[in-house]
Amino acid sequence: MPAIESKQHPKIWSPITMTWKRAIIVGATSGIGEEIVRQLSAQGTQCAALGRREDRLDQLAREIPNLVVRTHDVLQTSTVPDLFAELCRELGGLDLIIYNAGLLTEPAEWEDDERMMEINLVGAIPWLRLAADRFEGVGAGTIVGIGSVAGDRARAGRPGYSASKAGLHAYLESLRNRLSRRGVVVSTIKPGPVDTEMTRHLSMNKMPVQTAVQILLKKARKPGEHYLSPVHAAVFTILRAIPSPIFRRLPLE
Numbered sequence: 001m002p003a004i005e006s007k008q009h010p011k012i013w014s015p016i017t018m019t020w021k022r023a024i025i026v027g028a029t030s031g032i033g034e035e036i037v038r039q040l041s042a043q044g045t046q047c048a049a050l051g052r053r054e055d056r057l058d059q060l061a062r063e064i065p066n067l068v069v070r071t072h073d074v075l076q077t078s079t080v081p082d083l084f085a086e087l088c089r090e091l092g093g094l095d096l097i098i099y100n101a102g103l104l105t106e107p108a109e110w111e112d113d114e115r116m117m118e119i120n121l122v123g124a125i126p127w128l129r130l131a132a133d134r135f136e137g138v139g140a141g142t143i144v145g146i147g148s149v150a151g152d153r154a155r156a157g158r159p160g161y162s163a164s165k166a167g168l169h170a171y172l173e174s175l176r177n178r179l180s181r182r183g184v185v186v187s188t189i190k191p192g193p194v195d196t197e198m199t200r201h202l203s204m205n206k207m208p209v210q211t212a213v214q215i216l217l218k219k220a221r222k223p224g225e226h227y228l229s230p231v232h233a234a235v236f237t238i239l240r241a242i243p244s245p246i247f248r249r250l251p252l253e
């Protein structure tokens, strides 16, 4: 019998003690997503790893026994219902979904902003919504979205990225408000800079990806919005409270 998907003993289920048996990770071919697959698999979770780069997926599948892999472009939203159902069947159920796919690019043209909105936000919607409906039906499950501190305040230099992450935070909050009394955990992770391909060109202090994912997977068990470091929690709590007329005068790019 599946460990989590049971309506019979909802009170016994606890997000702190549970083991995720089966997980889908959307955007798992590099960086945070790839490390999530590695750490979850090491903990005994059977994962389905998705992304566009087939060579990366094949490499992961060679390293991790029983890993399910699928090439998927999150812009192809119409393919998600069939793929979601197929993966749930192949895994024998579902306990955890993590939407991690993301793009951070220089917003040279409006199309760059549009693309970030599509990958970081629009692409998440079918995955999160289908998981929410399924988990609500069984009264258990965990939904995780990888947002960003950039979604907390919209800085001048990154309108598309900030808006996409703020939108993702709001979408997840709505799911959390709907599902928190139904045994479903909805968790929003808001990393600061993490050392991955995405941030390779940026010179700033970055958290090692292994550390970031260790913290992320612990925090993901609790409903709510989570920073990966107490410093970010403190700084962004203050930044969020600054009134807009003052915020726009701050020397932030």
Ligand SMILES: NC(=O)c1ccc[n+]([C@@H]2O[C@H](COP(=O)([O-])OP(=O)(O)OC[C@H]3O[C@@H](n4cnc5c(N)ncnc54)[C@H](OP(=O)(O)O)[C@@H]3O)[C@@H](O)[C@H]2O)c1
Pocket (backbone or CB within 6 Å): 026, 027, 028, 029, 030, 031, 032, 033, 034, 050, 051, 052, 053, 054, 056, 072, 073, 074, 075, 100, 101, 102, 103, 104, 119, 146, 147, 148, 149, 190, 191, 192, 193, 194, 195, 196, 197, 198, 199
């Ligand atoms: N690194 C940071 O400092 C940082 C900070 C805050 C938030 N984040 C967020 O963390 C997440 C992971 O970022 P990362 O730093 O690990 O970057 P990354 O190494 O560039 O990973 C991005 C992942 O997203 C996938 N992806 C991008 N476009 C996709 C598409 N159209 N369809 C399917 N998958 C797609 C990529 O897979 P394919 O290219 O193979 O499709 C890859 O697996 C992102 O949501 C990012 O916004 C990162």
